[in-house]
Amino acid sequence: MKLTVLADNNTYIDKYYLGEPALSYYIEDEGERILFDCGYSDVFLRNAERMNINLSQVTMVVLSHGHDDHTAGLPHLLSVLPYARLVAHSETLAEKQYLDGRNAGSPLREADIPYELSLSREPQKVSEHITFLGEIPQMNDFEPRVQFGVHEVDGVFEPDFVMEDSALVYDAGDSIFIITGCSHAGICNIAEYARTLFKKPVKGIIGGFHLKQVNERVEKTIEYLDSLGLEELYPCHCTSFAVRSAIHQKIPVGEVGVGMQIEW
Ligand SMILES: [Zn+2]
Ligand SMILES: [Zn+2]
Secondary structure: OEEEEEEOOOOOOOOOOOOOOOOEEEEEEOOEEEEEOOOOOOHHHHHHHHOOOOHHHOOEEEOOOOOHHHHOOHHHHHHHOOOOEEEEOOOOOOOEEOOOOOEOOOOOOHHHOOOEEEEOOOOEEOOOOEEEOOOOOOOOOOOOOOOOOEEEEOOEEEEOOOOOOOEEEEEOOOOEEEEEOOOOOOHHHHHHHHHHHHOOOEEEEEEEOOEOOOOHHHHHHHHHHHHHOOOEEEEEOOEOHHHHHHHHOOOOOOOOOOOOEEEO
């Protein structure tokens, strides 16, 4: 599996790509070309062009969850990729609003996307070695779901606990590698669910952890991550410097930036 960071909050000093507070990864696994999230604007497209990655060749689009920093690039994607399969949780494309009424979700609804939509709460295979986890169950007592504004359910706005938030798992044979969007479901819930599902050790993680202040939850998260015996750990996007620094004191973390590549 080869993963390339197309959009992230961070850029490297010597790589002249565009950054934005959003996330988009391009992943190749055997013949499958996967786009995992599409950022907040056309930044992922412009960066891909500079990297000579042709997104019109993408066969599979996966959305980690519905927030606009992962889905607002969709209209731009449609302009270069008229057809693909799209895998996500069934609530991902619902309308979402912050409590002040601003849009917080995808600019496009299901009917606006001319792709083969595969929306489900269940795990779904997206390539030979990569699986979309679907809805993440509660696996511990320190990562409760937190409300983020409201979302539309059957025509009514209800509190949004971002239950659609999910992740990808790459099965390397003897171990697994996890790729997350924002980890609203809790990075430990995600890792533990993947470990239970695949019955293999988690050896690498990349993605947003949605952790800002160093508090008890972060301490328990570090304790859990440390117990996994990770070989590579890349907390990024919505993981604050304070939290990355706290993790780094126990487990070495890699710095993620646009243009970074991981081969696993
Ligand atoms: Zn989010
Ligand atoms: Zn995000």
